[in-house]
Amino acid sequence: MAELCGIVGIGQTKLAAKRVDVSMPGLVREAADRALLDAGLGWADIDAVVVGKAPDTFEGCMLPELYLADSLGAPGKPLLRVHTAGSVGGSTAIVAASLIQAGIHDRVLTVAYEKQSESNAMWGLTISAPFGVAVVAGAGGFFAPLVRGYIRRSGAPADVGIRVAVKDRLNALKNPYAHLHLKDISHEMVEQSPMLWDPIRLLEACPSSDGACAMVLAREDLAQRAPTPPAWIHATAMRSEPTMFAGRDAINPEAGKMAARDLYAKAGITNPRREIDCAEIYVPFSWFEPMWMENLGFAEEGAGWRMTLEGATALDGDLPVNMSGGVLSSNPIGASGMLRFAEAAMQVRKQAGEHQIEGARRALGHAYGGGSQYFSMWIVGSEKP
């Protein structure tokens, strides 16, 4: 049987367009120091470090895990780097958890980051393949046709994406770490923002952020002694699928559905909408909220947009989604998945401050990456599973 694993420390940096005050090592150190402080632990208490970030071509810093080893306190310890595109922050946390669950280590530090101000992700993602023609402009260029396909298939009203964009930015106003604090955000403001990749408007897309997130994970007996009660990991799941194959449903990918089924089975959940108190999911473009509601089994296929429209995903709804303001309010790509996982843990530890959901006992953290082809998710709870 796997060991039980608890999250005993959580730290994140202020997420911002440009953190010129810190280097990459300084950025990850800031998050790691905060996670250790939260855990009441020192560097000597850490047995291994697991770090994640998006492609090296973004910042042009090859093998950043070696460059960051000192700032992550890794010399003399196992150091492992994880890479699964945009979902990497989630899968990094899962790899770190598996080192505890497998009984290999007692306490593991896991960190994920991106310094987009020192990178050019749009360039990095606009692939000019040999003998081909670059036509897909960045992540938005890839996902916009999927959004259009979803709107057509589901018959969703045209303003669902705008509503998500407003909701998440209002939530971000309650989160001091969030990058975007748009105090006068409104339906009109989003609607009138320029179309970047029609049907995706500027304010329906995530910003480019610098930031890092860190967590300290510990074995059951050690987690029990943490100064703040831990978030217990009830289940984790990861799945992937190729970007392109005949018959692929890229709007509602099979890999995401499989991961969710596996996750709920492991957590003993039969009715996710009722049994999960809140969810922090990876929504880089507003329409992905309804799309992932369906993929995650919170809504029937074609009905995810109704949850948004009915207010079910608002802070006072029956399944609050993206309490922190989500990826739409801060997107340090490599850290974005871990920030989702960390928010889920903060909720069940009652550490979410103004965006705390009253009585959150079980929360879902979710990340996806690539061409909607990598999925990672976990369920954490205030009680042991």
Place this chain on the structure above:
Amino acid sequence: MVEPVKSIVTPIRLEYDYTPGRATSRFLRGIAQHRILGQECPSCLKVYVPARGSCPRCAVPTEREVDVQDSGTVVTFSIVRVPSENIHFELPYACASILLDGAGIPFFHVLQGLAPEEVRMGMRVKARWVPTEKLGPTIASIECFVPSGEPDAALETYGEHT
């Protein structure tokens, strides 16, 4: 007082030799001869274009070659209004996912010859090739797609490919 160095710009370059492999080489040679070659999966019978030599879904090699039409249907699209260094089309342009007639999988190309706001899902389109003397083993031999003038296709005929 000396200004502290906060960041420096260090451009990087990556050059590599690309080996397309057997299937893609045949596809690219076909393109140079004004032909679009696909490969049919012996298991699910879907036709892959460009041919990659295998079906990722069935995990089997695809060997049977079939000619695919240079006409097709716009499965979905986006109107791009953001500049990107690697992209050389004038903004805004329509980036369309196109299902060629006879193909089992769509691919992205640029749609021109109409105002971006007139692009529709289900629209019928045709390849516009570069002049014969400029044909080469590259997708760039197809300059773009343009409307063919046929009536739009019904959602049922392409919906599963969105």
